[in-house]
Amino acid sequence: MSLSESMRRVLPYIRGMLIGSTGRPVRLVPVVDPPGVPFEIDLSEMGEITEERVLHLLSTVAEEWRDERSGSRFLLVRLREEERCFRVEGRGGGPGRGEPGSPYEGLSTKGREDVVRGRVAVVTGGAQGFGEQIVRGLCASGAYVCIADLNAEGAERLADEINAEAGEPVAWAVQVNVADEGSVEGLFARIVEEAGGLDLCVSNAGVLRAGSVLSQSSEDFRFVTEVNYVAFFLVTKHAARIMRAQHLLAPRWYTDIVQINSKSGLAGSNKNGAYAGSKFGGIGLVQSFALELVEYHIKVNAICPGNFFDGPLWSDPEKGLFVQYLRAGKVPGARTVDDVRRYYESKIPMGRGCTGPDVMRALYYIVEQEYETGQALPVAGGQVMLH
Template structure:
């Protein structure tokens, strides 16, 4: 009497003809329950040599689980983190903004699946998270987001590993800048494929899974200031970023009845550690402003209302908000993280 009931959910589920499913507060705890039950199977089998295996009675099991010293030990555990027990999938997670997002969601308590076309980079990020937050807290998968089969397989692998997905951050992308007359059809198609088709395929897989799980979900797009800002020499990039933002709003309407939230973060000029600034993008943007490439950081800082540079961690902070319970009643939203660019103010 007076005891608060502990988590009543089973830790071992045996399915005849299929096998064993283990659950836990996190992947490491589920793995421990698997190891312990395999040992219990061994003990039960060995007992047959002497007599027969007899399990604890319900009263004995209760006395062990609700032993005062055990309850006291459990009371010393720190409170659960905001994203504890949730699984997040981040595309383009090997570098820059994606890496910062993966790190922040893991810090918030989530298990994180890092998808990237750069598998080695994704593995390095995952290994760092495992070292910091524990066994099985992260996994890395090679995924080309424009490949339908690859996207479906990635979601399958994450579901098999963690039991499902709760949060998806669509971030994988490229940048392209050129005057319209210098933009080739190949340039246009590549930009649309990665930033348009890639976001579509990831979104479709996420929504399909969430409807089957029937537990809701949170989809966060990493769009851009260019989603709402008309600028020179980036028609292909800006057009598809605008399409991303509108697709997020449309999916918010589609998913609302299923508890699926869809929101977008609109960054600008995140130079630090970002792969999109490779391959001439920095030089092209600097040329469009009539400055040297090495002057770009200072140029972007000075043009903002707050006179600040924007870093990957700033974007990750916004994603953390949209992904978790603090934004439980927010969908179809867009948050600018750009230091203040008057032409991109939402209205």
């Protein structure tokens, strides 16, 4: 259901008002022919939509909303050129999800999942790898999640699978090219249309093209930089605009922007300068954005995982790094893919690669911890340590 530009502009403010009045995250879902409308906001005489005008009009109805929290929760919003009704919904957790033996084992930390329950989240690069693990973990913990990926088919497939398992629509897919600002702007417009606002943005999309500084093409170097560095700026820019609007009517509410960085953002990587450089730069952006956005209770942090050996980057049977390194003879004496894997695992003090649950525990911590911003949190089994 497509909304006008005006409606998309005011919805984050309205969602902020609801959060500020109730202290709980909500999702605003467009509906047709609701059974009843217990609450309405009439902005039809607002004239030109300015931030000051919206804030003034919504501040006059916050008290009324406090008296309308019982029964069916629907909200009618009237603008001069449009009238739309939204179902105001929160989300509970499904029984047994995240428990041992379930598909979500380890992805939902029992007792801590409430930190994201009911929140609206987006994960870029969410159709595969760490992104898929994060999407599954957030949904298992009660969040509504937009799966944003260039791979539209994979994102749709994952959303369908999660929604079938949940028995309710908790995930939706949007195709996006994170290196293109128009595409990124369209992504966040869709998020507002689907949920009214945003609480958690996980900037996970990234690429790796290794190569020596003596031979790597400038095209490859720029491509890695555009996706890993510039795209984080674009994603933060448009996510933070929504979060800031919410904050103006929910001043006690914290939101989060989290970059999935890398251990290569904390230590150089041989013949992988484009990737490491883009990740080092990402941490500089994290720290700078954190200083600027803290005024709006937007926390900006990075998670720096070690190698995800079970993901497609490493384990793809045709193009994965294990196969490439075996064929290239990069590991002396290695005869099989398993030999190559054991070699790289031996470089990690904890003896294994990073997993989805490892990253999810770090993500829950970052969201839960209100007194932390501008940080780069290593999740690398001791292979990289802060100093």
